[in-house]
Amino acid sequence: xxxxxxxxxxxxxxxxxxxxxxxxxxxxxxxxxxxxxxxxxxxxxxxxxxxxxxxxxxxxxxxxxxxxxxxxxxxxxxxxxxxxxxxxxxxxxxxxxxxxxxxxxxxxxxxxxxxxxxxxxxxxxxxxxxxxxxxxxxxxxxxxxxxxxxxxxxxxxxxxxxxxxxxxxxxxxxxxxxxxxxxxxxxxxxxxxxxxxxxxxxxxxxxxxxxxxxxxxxxxxxxxxxxxxxxxxxxxxxxxxxxxxxxxxxxxxxxxxxxxxxxxxxxxxxxxxxxxxxxxxxxxxxxxxxxxxxxxxxxxx
Amino acid sequence: xxxxxxxxxxxxxxxxxxxxxxxxxxxxxxxxxxxxxxxxxxxxxxxxxxxxxxxxxxxxxxxxxxxxxxxxxxxxxxxxxxxxxxxxxxxxxxxxxxxxxxxxxxxxxxxxxxxxxxxxxxxxxxxxxxxxxxxxxxxxxxxxxxxxxxxxxxxxxxxxxxxxxxxxxxxxxxxxxxxxxxxxxxxxxxxxxxxxxxxxxxxxxxxxxxxxxxxxxxxxxxxxxxxxxxxxxxxxxxxxxxxxxxxxxxxxxxxxxxxxxxxxxxxxxxxxxxxxxxxxxxxxxxxxxxxxxxxxxxxxxxxxxxxxxxxxxxxxxxxxxxxxxxxxxxxxxxxxxxxxxxxxxxxxxxxxxxxxxxxxxxxxxxxxxxxxxxxxxxxxxxxxxxxxxxxxxxxxxxxxxxxxxxxxxxxxxxxxxxxxxxxxxxxxxxxxxxxxxxxxxxxxxxxxxxxxxxxxxxxxxxxxxxxxxxxxxxxxxxxxxxxxxxxxxxxxxxxxxxxxxxxxxxxxxxxxxxxxxxxxxxxxxxxxxxxxxxxxxxxxxxxxxxxxxxxxxxxxxxxxxxxxxxxxxxxxxxxxxxxxxxxxxxxxxxxxxxxxxxxxxxxxxxxxxxxxxxx
Numbered sequence: 001x002x003x004x005x006x007x008x009x010x011x012x013x014x015x016x017x018x019x020x021x022x023x024x025x026x027x028x029x030x031x032x033x034x035x036x037x038x039x040x041x042x043x044x045x046x047x048x049x050x051x052x053x054x055x056x057x058x059x060x061x062x063x064x065x066x067x068x069x070x071x072x073x074x075x076x077x078x079x080x081x082x083x084x085x086x087x088x089x090x091x092x093x094x095x096x097x098x099x100x101x102x103x104x105x106x107x108x109x110x111x112x113x114x115x116x117x118x119x120x121x122x123x124x125x126x127x128x129x130x131x132x133x134x135x136x137x138x139x140x141x142x143x144x145x146x147x148x149x150x151x152x153x154x155x156x157x158x159x160x161x162x163x164x165x166x167x168x169x170x171x172x173x174x175x176x177x178x179x180x181x182x183x184x185x186x187x188x189x190x191x192x193x194x195x196x197x198x199x200x201x202x203x204x205x206x207x208x209x210x211x212x213x214x215x216x217x218x219x220x221x222x223x224x225x226x227x228x229x230x231x232x233x234x235x236x237x238x239x240x241x242x243x244x245x246x247x248x249x250x251x252x253x254x255x256x257x258x259x260x261x262x263x264x265x266x267x268x269x270x271x272x273x274x275x276x277x278x279x280x281x282x283x284x285x286x287x288x289x290x291x292x293x294x295x296x297x298x299x300x301x
Numbered sequence: 302x303x304x305x306x307x308x309x310x311x312x313x314x315x316x317x318x319x320x321x322x323x324x325x326x327x328x329x330x331x332x333x334x335x336x337x338x339x340x341x342x343x344x345x346x347x348x349x350x351x352x353x354x355x356x357x358x359x360x361x362x363x364x365x366x367x368x369x370x371x372x373x374x375x376x377x378x379x380x381x382x383x384x385x386x387x388x389x390x391x392x393x394x395x396x397x398x399x400x401x402x403x404x405x406x407x408x409x410x411x412x413x414x415x416x417x418x419x420x421x422x423x424x425x426x427x428x429x430x431x432x433x434x435x436x437x438x439x440x441x442x443x444x445x446x447x448x449x450x451x452x453x454x455x456x457x458x459x460x461x462x463x464x465x466x467x468x469x470x471x472x473x474x475x476x477x478x479x480x481x482x483x484x485x486x487x488x489x490x491x492x493x494x495x496x497x498x499x500x501x502x503x504x505x506x507x508x509x510x511x512x513x514x515x516x517x518x519x520x521x522x523x524x525x526x527x528x529x530x531x532x533x534x535x536x537x538x539x540x541x542x543x544x545x546x547x548x549x550x551x552x553x554x555x556x557x558x559x560x561x562x563x564x565x566x567x568x569x570x571x572x573x574x575x576x577x578x579x580x581x582x583x584x585x586x587x588x589x590x591x592x593x594x595x596x597x598x599x600x601x602x603x604x605x606x607x608x609x610x611x612x613x614x615x616x617x618x619x620x621x622x623x624x625x626x627x628x629x630x631x632x633x634x635x636x637x638x639x640x641x642x643x644x645x646x647x648x649x650x651x652x653x654x655x656x657x658x659x660x661x662x663x664x665x666x667x668x669x670x671x672x673x674x675x676x677x678x679x680x681x682x683x684x685x686x687x688x689x690x691x692x693x694x695x696x697x698x699x700x701x702x703x704x705x706x707x708x709x710x711x712x713x714x715x716x717x718x719x720x721x722x723x724x725x726x727x728x729x730x731x732x733x734x735x736x737x738x739x740x741x742x743x744x745x746x747x748x749x750x751x752x753x754x755x756x757x758x759x760x761x762x763x764x765x766x767x768x769x770x771x772x773x774x775x776x777x778x779x780x781x782x783x784x785x786x787x788x789x790x791x792x793x794x795x796x797x798x799x800x801x802x803x804x805x806x807x808x809x810x811x812x813x814x815x816x817x818x819x820x821x822x823x824x825x826x827x828x829x830x831x832x833x834x835x836x837x838x839x840x841x842x843x844x845x846x847x848x849x850x851x852x853x854x855x856x857x858x859x860x861x862x863x864x865x866x867x868x869x870x871x872x873x874x875x876x877x878x879x880x881x882x883x884x885x886x887x888x889x890x891x892x893x894x895x896x897x898x899x900x901x902x903x904x905x906x907x908x909x910x911x912x913x914x915x916x
Contacts, residue, residue: 057750057753060746060750062656062658065661066606066608080661080747082746148736149765149766149769154762236737238765239764239765240736240763241762254586257589257605257612260586261608261611263606
């Protein structure tokens with residue numbers, strides 16, 4: 001028999017620890033690259049949320065078209081004499097909001113369909129997977145081009161919705177595989193044996209176990225969504241009514257001649273560097289997430 | 302418009318004095334190879350901005366997007382000079398000369414005019430071509446919407462007679478007096494009867510007579526038949542190109558069209574290039590790339606910023622400027638409040654700084670409109686007297702005057718500086734423009750900024766493509782949007798852009814009728830304006846221009862200019878300039894700025910006159 005000794009000083013409550021938070025902190029700080037990734041992501045999120053508040057509306061100056069970098073304009077100006085740095089900052093909101101909304105729609109549809117299909121199996125599984133197959137075959141790019149005749153895509157909601165609706169198929173399939181594996185585990189058999197409801201099992205038992213995996217899938221899909229939306233604007237396949245990085249790229253190349261002269265080069269490079277940095281940040285941070293949710297990786301460290 | 306260089310080029314019209322063409326020709330003749338045949342100039346490389354190379358399209362000039370090119374292998378009897386002082390003034394083409402009369406036109410074909418198969422150009426070719434023009438519904442000044450043939454108001458050719466010796470008589474429909482009959486006939490595309498004649502029904506001229514007849518039912522039936530036949534002809538794909546032009550197309554692929562010199566061309570000795578290569582392109586940026594590499598001997602204008610202009614000039618190109626009778630404007634749908642109020646439109650004209658907008662939107666190929674009259678500056682300058690011009694309001698940027706006008710109309714400004722409509726609603730503007738029209742989009746940025754700064758939050762909205770834009774604008778969907786006015790040196794055409802079908806006016810024989818609920822009326826201006834105490838009907842005045850000789854148009858234009866300037870149905874922002882570039886590396890002796898009659902045409906027409914010689 002072992003005696004229990006209370007080491008806490010008299011009058012003091014024991015310090016509350018959050019194991020998940022501690023594990024997260026350990027995973028992130030174990031390698032400098034992971035921390036750098038997190039900082040980059042947080043930086044861009046703050047940029048998207050707060051940047052436009054500080055900058056306000058985009059100013060134009062017809063007397064300073066394609067001005068070189070200076071103390072007044074750190075990254076020079078564009079075709080309308082607008083500050084490129086200001087455009088990068090204000091343009092971040094659309095890009096990140098679209099990516100976030102796409103991810104939200106993807107997770108909403110993909111995780112739900114994958115979980116239900118994986119747990120239910122049978123006819124429900126067949127129907128949902130055929131639906132998933134159908135979604136996987138929808139050509140997202142042509143669909144966006146057609147929809148651009150109806151929508152201006154001036155709001156991130158519109159593009160986020162379209163990208164999300166056409167992009168959840170892969171997540172659904174991946175989540176279904178995980179769900180199929182999970183449903184054979186003992187704790188789920190026990191839950192079924194206890195007569196817990198289907199909803200309870202899916203939401204309370206399976207979802208928490210799937211969430212880390214789904215989160216990783218989503219972060220990866222965010223990179224794809226950013227590439228897709230910026231690419232669409234860059235190619236001029238969808239009309240644009242707002243400033244964002246894709247529009248900057250399009251106007252730098254097709255109107256400013258960034259590939260022909262150096263005047264519009266910074267206008268081209270600024271959004272490119274942002275996209276590169278943000279992608280790098282996500283990739284670096286994913287390493288930490290991977291370790292956090294993969295016990296075998298934790299054990300090896 | 303991307304930004305369609307094609308659009309600018311297509312609409313760009315040259316003019317001014319019909320300069321010494323004969324002198325130019327004689328000077329260039331010195332540079333030909335002793336009149337024994339050109340063809341020593343190597344390969345002339347260019348692009349055709351009006352007609353992109355379309356994979357799979359036939360070598361048929363009547364196709365909507367043919368692989369055929371005006372002035373190279375598409376020929377006309379004459380080529381336009383786009384002279385506002387004389388719209389019927391033309392450069393010789395397949396017709397060496399012509400004489401107009403009250404009943405029609407007699408032309409003399411070029412001596413030795415031949416097709417590329419060695420057979421002569423005959424009256425049968427002209428007759429077939431003019432019959433086809435009737436089926437296309439594009440030849441007349443008031444062709445029906447959608448290309449349908451409108452009885453009694455279209456091409457008005459009633460017969461073509463061979464007088465022998467290359468002399469041909471072209472008769473105008475009895476009782477019809479079209480001011481522009483000569484120009485319309487002479488600028489029709491001429492095709493080979495042996496190739497295209499079989500595509501027409503044997504009774505084609507009977508159908509044309511029926512359309513021109515007084516039996517309305519028969520005219521309508523014939524019109525429907527002609528329109529159907531026109532579609533058949535447009536879809537026709539000849540096995541090979543037979544051209545009466547300086548070049549004949551020997552090969553076309555998605556990347557380029559190759560045209561070889563036509564040895565049977567009537568002025569073959571003047572044609573220096575052995576071959577012409579017309580490159581394909583997908584956008585302005587690709588054309589800039591070609592130019593920076595010195596690959597194009599001639600390039601039409603592409604909407605470009607000044608940094609690209611400098612780069613192109615540095616690559617060795619010479620810029621040539623010619624007048625263009627096209628103006629970019631901001632138009633209003635007066636059915637939607639508050640744009641039905643004249644002080645509102647005037648106030649907006651005072652807020653928008655046209656110089657600044659032009660500098661951003663069209664810095665190379667545009668000149669800020671000096672005021673807004675419905676005509677480009679060079680047109681109104683030559684027609685209006687000094688007093689009439691002085692009476693026009695230039696609408697120089699003046700926010701105080703704009704504010705005063707708005708306050709007078711019951712508008713109010715809140716503490717944050719935003720304007721509210723008389724009913725208290727915050728005033729916001731959506732300025733509509735088109736995807737790919739880079740100059741309009743860039744200009745919208747600054748217009749929106751200026752209006753927002755003034756206290757009217759403005760955003761630019763972009764329609765996916767121009768076809769949708771036109772459709773939605775016609776349906777009255779846009780309260781404020783971009784629009785092109787002028788569109789040519791003819792003043793009646795210019796004012797028809799404002800007071801025509803887009804404003805509920807329909808014209809027949811110089812008489813206009815107004816119907817505010819007519820399909821396609823999106824402007825909804827009042828049927829009459831009161832200007833200087835006098836009530837005028839702008840639609841009727843515009844219709845009168847179509848039947849008034851140019852020399853007598855002055856008083857009508859003065860009224861229309863004053864009314865348009867006062868009522869501001871549209872704010873003209875900039876007038877386009879027809880800018881072109883030539884490279885003096887492989888070829889020389891290009892027309893220069895000032896030779897507006899030549900510059901209104903593509904380089905193939907210059908070559909016919911002896912220009913563009915190999916170095």
